[in-house]
Amino acid sequence: MISVFTSSMIRFHINTFIIISEMNAILHLDIKNAVLVGSSPITLDKIYQPSFSHVKIIGYYDEHHNTKNNGYPYLGNLNTLFDDINTKNIDIVYINLESIITINNIIDQLKNTTCSIILISNTNQVNTIHLNTKDYFLSDPKLETINDIFLIKLFDTPFYGFNRFIKRLEDIVLSIMILILISPILLAVAFAIKLTSQGPVLFKQTRNGLNGKPITVFKFRSMKVMENGQEVKQATKNDPRVTKVGAFIRRTSLDELPQFFNVLSGSMSIVGPRPHAVSHNEQYRALIPGYMLRHKVKPGITGLAQIRGWRGETDTLDKMEKRVECDLMYIKHWSLWLDIKIIFLTIFKGFINKSAY
Template sequence: MKKSLALKEHSTSLSIMLRVIDCLGLLSAGLLSYWLRFSSLSLDLTYKNVLLLGVLLGAASLSFFGAYRAWRGASFTSEIRCVLSATLTTFLLLIISGFITQSSDLFSRIWVVSWLCTSTATILSYRFLLRKSLGALRAKGFNIRSVIIIGDGELAQQVLERLKQHPEMGLVVKGILSTQDQTTDKHEINSVPFLGTLNDLDKIVKNHKIDQVWIALPMSEVQKMEQVQSALSNTSIVIRMVPDIFGFRLLNQSVTEVAGLPVINISTSHMLEGKNRFLKLIEDKILALLILILISPILISLAIIIKLTSKGPILFKQYRTGANGQDFKVYKFRSMVVHNEEDGKVTQATKGDSRITPIGAFMRRTSLDELPQFINVLQGRMSIVGPRPHALAHNEHYKTLVESYMRRHMVKPGITGWAQVNGFRGETDTIDKMENRVEYDLYYIENWSVWFDLRIIFLTIFKGFIHKNAV
């Protein structure tokens, strides 16, 4: 037990040490990049100031993006995203400050880019080594937490299986406690023994030197939860409750605090959080403006061709459902002849549809008809990446047929999306096709990150514009 305590007692010191190492990593990466660029380490005052500012901004950005939280149990992929977000933010702030102070011409762009790459690689490298080292130490009994699970049902078994599947977390389950008075017929679950009943809790945690007690009981067992809290009120043991929500379709479940009340988020998205909402907004505005400037010759050319080849307006406007169920007008290049739908119904376009004009068919195959939607992005009604907006009539039709269909509208709809780059676009003439599209949309909402957006945009460029399913 002493070797387990050795690292436990110094967890705060480890966090401070990691902050110091990160600062040294940023500093050394900057010096290394300077030496690679100029074959010298004689920095003038300008470079020294930029180097100091970069280290300070880097430390603040790493802290802001949660680089110093407890990573026990989290994947290395999530840590990579955290570090990449912090380093890119750092150098974006450096560049902005250079433009504001009109000093960007005083230092080398090659050095800045090299510093970005080197610092990111350096920080990720030693964090990977640290993760591996801690994993090896935990395997030998260092830095572990002794856990008992309180519960008799399926939930307790699920908790046990999850913890055993992730030994790198360093959480060792010593036993299970039953809430029933008699345990004569209980021996063990998955080689983990029953240690007794809830009445023996105080004695068991002392005898087995338990660090954490995990409560895996139904929500109705409030009195027994209170009994656990009362029995351990005079100890420093960590008490965790696992809510029985495994049966729910969850989207980024988490625990937060609202008005001083603990709240379990059963359905939410990372991009709805404060800083992520801001990052998404900046991403959309900047990219949409740049793209509109770049594609303006294409927009003008298509507008002229549409006007010359068929009667009617250049743009087609149709109400779609946006974030939080709010309707808005989406813009597209008109690809059909002007016509009226019977009884206000929306008839989905099909292959060989006679209503589609020749230029309209080409625009639909290449997704060029959707380019005006970058205006919707600038208006704040859409995002570049997100679930594709469907016609209002389609929403009414599918919301009762496809499970969790309306959860697509938790976020702004997008010009492109995870479903589209995976081939689920065009006509949805069967329930299965729509279910697949919704499944990919919900995966995107649950796993959103700036890097995921950039990946989807990259895939859209190479395989998202032209697809066999487009009509």
């Protein structure tokens, strides 16, 4: 009895430590690198307030070098911005320009990156920008006012501040509970794989995570030959590489259960867009406008696309477009209730996947 109580107390303290650590990380270390397009020291001073403490402005881009831009370094012209967007790990782009044509050109150049795009403008530009970029919006433009400056958020993530904490808390609590509940299943699947085929029980794949950064995703091995590289050939019907046990765990999604450890470590969420192979990202980002916006949130074990039937092999562009459409819809309409609904529906209709080979 004492040992059970002691064990429970240890688990309680471990869980409490994890939650407190995550909260501290969210509140203090969630720093986003931001740049300004256009030179206006007054604007920079006005928007860089304590409410924007998660934002670090690293410099500005403009066609002309303004040495009086309040001490922020000049980083180059617009062409330099497009080259720097990935190498400098830029998270947010503030645009302070009057030319609608130039603004739309910037948006078009950045639509397949993971940058949040925020206009510093007057309200008269909202409808014009929306009409010219409606196919690429992550959500309808959100208008915010700070010190009489209008911020029009075009592409953004719902997970800032408290929302991010709630999402992470949801992931920690549920993943711990689920891992405890499914531990017998994990052991049974691991034993079956080891008993019926040679090779390790788990295998790792590189996927693009939050903001497109690479992460390592765990799965139960379902094939005779593992694919650990970036070039991945999707499994097809009657694929000879898939073992008998592998076919079953793929069809029932049991092969994805180790990803709850990814959730616990913070590289994935329980609910979110499914992580695609790196090679698929490079292929589809050139074909589907706004494809990379799905990386503005962590990849998930299940998601809106999965409960709507867009799972398994994506052998046509139309299938991938439908999946991405669901992913962006999820980001646009995210709420804690939506996550609960998706998890609930996954239990009843998301595990069995007839199109998984």
